[in-house]
Amino acid sequence: MADQDFRLFAFQEEAADKLRAAALNWVGHSVTHGVPRYGSQPIPFIGQLRAVTGSGKTPMLADAVAGLGDAVVIWTSKSAAVVEQTYKNLRGRYRSLLPANDVRIMRDIPSQADWQHFLTAPTGITIWVLTTAAWNELEAANAGGDANARLSLHRPQPDWSGTTSPWELMRTQLKRPLWIVSDESHNQSSTQLEILANLQPMGFFLASATPVQNELFEKWREALTSDPNWDSLMEAGTVPVRTRDVVSEELLKTTIELFDNNSGFEEDLDSVLGTMAQLDEALLADHASVTPKAIYVVEKSNPPRGSSEEARPVVIWNYLRSKGVDADQIAIYTNTRDVPEDAEKISSLGQLQDRHRHIIFNQALQEGWDDPEAYVAYFDGRTNSFVRIRQIIGRILRQPNARTFESERLNTATVYINTPTENFEQVLADLKKELRLYAPENEPSAIPIRVKTKKNPLPGINPKPDLNDLTLPRWSLKAPNMTGAQQKLRSRGASPWAREFLDHTGIGQMSVLSLAAEEVIKSSPIDVLRSARTRNGIFLRRRLLARNRACLNAIHPDAIVGPSYEQESCQSSLCQEELENLISEIAASFEDRVEYQLDPDPDRITWSIGEHRPRNSDLLDFTNATHAQYSAADFNPDELLFARTLDSTGEGIWMRNPASVELGYGIPLPIKVGDSSKFYPDFIWWRDGTTWAIDTTGSHLMNDKIRGKLIGLEQPKIALVVRGKWDIARGTKIDTNGWTSVIARTALTPVVNHAEDLPSILTSFTP
Incomplete structure (x- = not known):
């Protein structure tokens, strides 16, 4: 079931709008100036959503895709766990972000009917959520009996696609524009992205916490830099989300403790259990309803063949039990062959329960598992890779209930690693660099999340004594009388626009180009601009949000109602131009007349x-x-x-x-x-x-x-x-x-x- 109450945060709405607008502006420029090329190859739109783990990249991408009009979307990730969770969320929690009607979301092997609709339907949005193993031959070979390996799109699939491979059919027979969404795209190799480029999609949306490096994409960028217009459109496609904004909305914990433990296995696990005990104490003091969890990262599920050693997941399980942890609180999410009789072994994310407070795993939870109640991560054995550490930290960085607690312990993620001394400082530096990526331009050194280490615990520094009289009043904005603005909004909402005001300016004349050579390339951008529409009420609210959030908050929601706000319009239409003028007028009036008042709370x-x-x-x-x-x-x-x-x-x-x-x-x-x-x-x-x-x-x-x-x-x-x-x-x-x-x-x-x-x-x- 869709979550009808799900709403994006303001920073998420703005990022999604920027990404979608960049894609449609690219398409619009292609219609009027021709599709850009690298040699004979058309250059697609490249959008990059750069945001820290926990910022909500999936709902931002869903919101961006929702405004693309009639489309086929391949939504792909290397991780099966990410794909599983994405499919579940697009059908459930995030479904309200997609159009209300004519949306299909596919997973795994489709039925003949679903495949024919995917291939031949002229309207609507179809999203096919796939792992990279489904379309990458090399990964499919390495995936053994995995369902996605059996799916391999490069081979004929007689049961549902006939004698021609689905890949070839997608390349030549799709009736709707194709878009690629690559989640966690920093994990996708250059070869993988180039395979997708062979489908000649209208564009890519790459989501990553770090910039995506790809040789072909860089060549495309170089080819566009000689034209200022294309260069500007290309730059607009990179949309960073400031980590500070994510922290401000209380989506992330505010502190990371990074402990490099070299004192021995038992002492390290004692430290983990000690941290969990501190969390439980803080919960009682804060009267918070949270169930903190610890995750234990092992590098290998089983001992080497012929070895008499116990598997590391079993060693950890036994030690936790010896310290009084109940068996039903521990889940083993590995392919370990022999586990204790009363150990609970799971094989999918869906089997995790709230009672599982200690989760032992190897690769499965590296990405895609979003549980804000995960607080502590323990790395078993030597860990030298910062990429690995970063991915695990992402699993414990989200903040429960999206609110900051009174106790600092409940706002802190704790990581125990065991890394060579000479590598620890580099790991620490890399972590700070990662958190600093999306700082404001005038604060290049700012790290919005504090990093503490065992060697340098960085305790807070209290104010000097006897400074209680040093206070300041809190100010808020006092909105002016908005009656006139709301009357204008209601008046505009009462009068529907004629069709020609809702369509993209000049689209009728541009459709003549579809008769020229290279018909598919020429007509697809026009088809996008015809079908990519936004409900006018949403367009107005989001544009006003981007211009002045306080102004939008001062307007009663009932003012943005009426038949014209239920209509949908194309980007760059006369309707949207008129709405932009109305937004500027209302925002300017608010800004001229707003005053300060003491916070009413x-x-x-x-x-x-x-x-x-x-x-x-x-x-x-x-x-x-x-x-x-x-x-x-x-x-x-x-x-x-x-x-x-x-x-x-x-x-x-x-x-x-x-x-x-x-x-x-x-x-x-x-x-x-x-x-x-x-x-x-x-x-x-x-x-x-x-x-x-x-x-x-x-x-x-x-x-x-x-x-x-x-x-x-x-x-x-x-x-x-x-x-x-x-x-x-x-x-x-x-x-x-x-x-x-x-x-x-x-x-x-x-x-x-x-x-x-x-x-x-x-x-x-x-x-």
């Missing part, structure tokens, strides 16, 4: 200082800061210079403000700046009865609408300090030397100061 009206959570072991000492030390990783060069200068004044007390929903002080923005809807000032300075919120980046205050509202706050006073001399009115730098400060004045224009050094700049900060 009495439990949130006051913000107070929390602990500092170091990002690395390189700690810097400060005399006049709220915390005695800060991590060096929390500063870029200009920020560190400012911190040292601020500390040296000896006046008041200051803190480095983390850009963290959990710990930092943030002020909502009336309009989005880049990808940010909240302003986290770099520094907070309590001095002579006045509190200053000081930012050393400046991008938030270069926009007139933000500068006019944000810096008008009484508490704290907002100020900008930025390197160089700036013309604030024009937002341009006029000299690279010196410094500029912009200081708020209530109901007056801000004071702009220029000075040659930072100490001189700080003298302008007066009550």
Whole structure:
């Protein structure tokens, strides 16, 4: 059954919209300028959704695919577990993201009727979820008796496809455009992706936590860079999701403990059980209904042939039992031949039960198993591969109930590895690099998830004593009267559009091209643009979300109702152009009139200082800061210079403000700046009865609408300090030397100061 209540988070909606729009813009440009080519080969659209494990790549891809119109989709992954879970979710939890009607989702060997529909149906969406072994001859040979190996699409399948191979039929006889979705595409080899390219799909959607490297794809990219339009369309196809946004929605745990244990097998497992006991204690204190789980990763399911050793899964099972763990709490998910009589051995993800708190496995759970209650991972034996470690960490990184708990232990994933000393630092560096990939551009060193190690446990640093009076009010946006905007929306919803306004502009004239040579290549893009439609109400809501989330939240849902919002329109249609104009008008009116108010929630009206959570072991000492030390990783060069200068004044007390929903002080923005809807000032300075919120980046205050509202706050006073001399009115730098400060004045224009050094700049900060 579909989950009718399932909704994407805002960052997921925006990513899916960007990906789908990039694909359709590519197709539209192909219609008007011809399909791009590499030699004689047509170049398909290449979309890359780059997002950390746990961000929800599958629902984002499903939402993107849903807007492609009539289509055949091959949704593939190397992992059978990923495929099994994807098939289940597309038919169940994520089904509401796909069109309500004319959708088929296939798995394994199809019936003759399903195959004929897949091949010949002119309309609707059909998604065939397959492992790579189904269409890759080499993998099929290695898969033995696996069902996907028997499926091999390169061989005739008389029972359902006749005497011609399904692969050849797909290549030549599909009536609908073909799209490829490659989940966990970092696991797919260049050869595999090139095999799929031989089907001449309309485009690829590659989902991965890391960039996908492929020689053929790189050649396609090089061929397109000479044309600025194609180059821009190609770049738009790469859609990164910021890890910070995923963490902000509380989808991921906020801390990873990485312990390198060399003390011996029994001591290591004792540490795992100790961590599980700590989790149980924290659950009682937090009154949380979560069942923490531990996973145990073995490299081999059975001992070498002729050996008298016990299989490692059995050794682990016996030790857990000796420590009092009930047998029904342990699952062995390996192909181990001989297991104890009362051991429970499972053969699929579907057999895992809530009571299984200790799960022993080798490859099966490497990807595709999504259980946020998994907290602890133990690697049995030596582990040198960061790729392997990263994949397992992904299984324990999701956060239960999508909310941060009061106890830090319940927000922490713990990993026990055994790796050579010389490799541990590299593993640690690789992990931090992975978590840092999707940081904001102005925070290239930021790691949104804290990494702790046994060698460097990185305890939190509490504020200095007697700082309880250093608080700040929490602000929220007070929406203006939206009656006029809602009347316009209702009026627009009451009048349906004529058909010509809903269709893509000029599509009728472009269809003449389908009579030219290379008919399939020419007509397919047109077919896509004709059928790729979005319900107008969804289009309006999502475009307004991307423009201004606060504005959308201020509009009653009943305002976006009416027959015209139930209609579906093509991208670039006159209907969507008119809706874009309406969105701009409503958002601009909101941004001009929105005001700040104290947070109406009495439990949130006051913000107070929390602990500092170091990002690395390189700690810097400060005399006049709220915390005695800060991590060096929390500063870029200009920020560190400012911190040292601020500390040296000896006046008041200051803190480095983390850009963290959990710990930092943030002020909502009336309009989005880049990808940010909240302003986290770099520094907070309590001095002579006045509190200053000081930012050393400046991008938030270069926009007139933000500068006019944000810096008008009484508490704290907002100020900008930025390197160089700036013309604030024009937002341009006029000299690279010196410094500029912009200081708020209530109901007056801000004071702009220029000075040659930072100490001189700080003298302008007066009550």
